Amino acid sequence: MLNRKFLTAFFLIAFLGAFSFYLFHIYKVKHMNTKQFEIEWGVSLSSGTFTNYKDNTNAIAVESRVVKSPVDTNMQTSFHLADGTWLRTVDGPSGWWGLGSTPLGGNLFKQPLPEMLHLTFFDSYDNQFYQLIQPLPKEKIYDLMTTVHKGTADDTDNPSPNVYDTFDIGFAPKGWIILYAIGAGTRKEIRSWQATKIDADYIQHVGLNYTGNLEYLKTNDIRKKHVQSALDDFKKRNPAIYKRWMDGTLKVNSDWYKMLQTKFPWNLEVNAPDADWSGEYYAEYANVERYEILDDQLEADKTHLKAAPVKIGTWLTYKPTGVRYYVEIHMFPIPKWSADGYIPYYQDPNLALYFKNFQELFPLSSLARNETPAHEAEFGKIVLDFDEDFKIKEAYLKRGKTIRSLDGAYEYYLAPQDLRRGKYIAEQGHPHFLTAPKIPDLTDPVFADRD
Known part of the structure; x- marks a missing residue:
């Protein structure tokens, strides 16, 4: 009888302890003082690619660029806390899909983790402004950015903590946005959203970054020039894909x-x-x-x-x-x-x-x-x-x-x-391609280089 009571009490204490730890973790994430909790994080940008070439000078990608208006902070790309506290603004072109590049303002430094994304961008191929003002999944981001898992490089002379430290904003066609977390050789999807089409003054929010001469901007359709320049560059770099896009045989959307x-x-x-x-x-x-x-x-x-x-x-x-x-x-x-x-x-x-x-x-x-x-x-x-x-x-x-x-x-x-x-890194210098696919390679040479 005594043993039964002892075991019951033991398991009850163990259960209450585990449950209390779980509640504490949830409370910590939901109610922590985000202005005091700081962690080193950065930002990168990437654009969906339509091609796979040896020579990237002919490559085609989504032509979206973040907007940084010199006259209206609502027409910028920035990260904030839930109460609106500004953390950082980023500006610059994006890199390759799955890789990304660091924009101005995207370098790693310590800040509170962001809770809101305020994203404004212009797609030259669509000739369209887009905007996404989106609360971020706080608990998921906290776990990704603070939980350290074992990594394949842990036993090497130069180990890197296997934790995520960078947000990558991925631009897919037609305003589809995918947010990733990036670590040392690792990458995980956080969430995705459809940005909203908006009407905006191209002169005020984009043109003034090129020149302060309002008379010139008003008498020259700079938006039309920039869009046409992007299309001309597309046609010059890859006339075959441009032709398919213009005649409608290539449908570009976010479904893929x-x-x-x-x-x-x-x-x-x-x-x-x-x-x-x-x-x-x-x-x-x-x-x-x-x-x-x-x-x-x-x-x-x-x-x-x-x-x-x-x-x-x-x-x-x-x-x-x-x-x-x-x-x-x-x-x-x-x-x-x-x-x-x-x-x-x-x-x-x-x-x-x-x-x-x-x-x-x-x-x-x-x-x-x-x-x-x-x-x-x-x-x-x-x-x-x-x-x-x-x-x-x-x-x-x-x-x-x-x-x-x-x-x-x-x-x-x-x-x-x-x-x-260590335990995971393989020796270099051994043969590659030890077996071959049992089905033919369907690579279209218009979109990708064959061997």
Whole structure:
């Protein structure tokens, strides 16, 4: 009887302790004095790309640029606290999709974490002002910017804390905005929104940044000149794509980006003879996220929705020798010249064909459901089967009894662990492209360079 009472009291105390810790965490995030809590963070900008060329002088991307009006702070791009307290203003062109570049005002320095985004920009291809005034998901940002997870570089001579420290504002076509968090080699999507079309005086909010001569601005249609200059540059750099855009055979909208943002209920399974697989992996995704899942996140990851992976890297230990290997699989045909640094580009036909497997197997998944947890029965698997030499035999997507072969998958790299650089970094100098896709490369040479 005494033991039963003791156990009951013990479990009650343990439960109350855990529940109190949870409530404290929620309270801390919701009610912390944001003006006193400061963390080092920065800002970058990126634009959706329509091409994948060796020579970027011919590349085409979304032509959106943030506005910094010299006469009206409402027509600027800035970050604020919830009470309106200004934190910083940014200004400048954007970089490549999935990479970004740092604008003026975007460098890393300590500030309270932002709670509001006030974004104003002009799209030259649309000839349109857009604006987004949006409260930010405070708890999600706090967790991303303060939680340190294990990283693949932790055991190296120059480890970087595996935490996110930069906001990347991604410009997709037609005013679709995707906000990301960026860390050291990692990237996660925070949220996305549709910016609103607005009417604004181009002379006051853009023209005065070029000249203070109002007479000149009033007698010269500078907006028309800037828009035409952007279109002329488009035509000069890539007349073939420009022609398709003008005759309507190329439809440019945000649907492609919204599709690739969709997250699905899948987990990874890896099988190889005489090998131990810990479950750890690194992946790059169709929505340009990229991050590792190491042993400190394995359990939580099992219930997380994830975008369709473009690349998967994982580790296998060969039992007879104890040697640990890194193996990297690319999930669909990518031209060899860009395999290492591939970033999804607009309507890549290889990616589109691969993506259909996820749409068919998970028909209920959509961008709108990304924040809705999936039931255990909804989950499927990406299965990678290797032979005794750790060469990929088969890759497929499985849910219940339904299997969809991923015949575009191929083995990009296999190498033993570099013992000088810790547990996760592979030796360099080993062969690449160990296997080939079982399906043809659909790359359109108008939009991307073949090998």
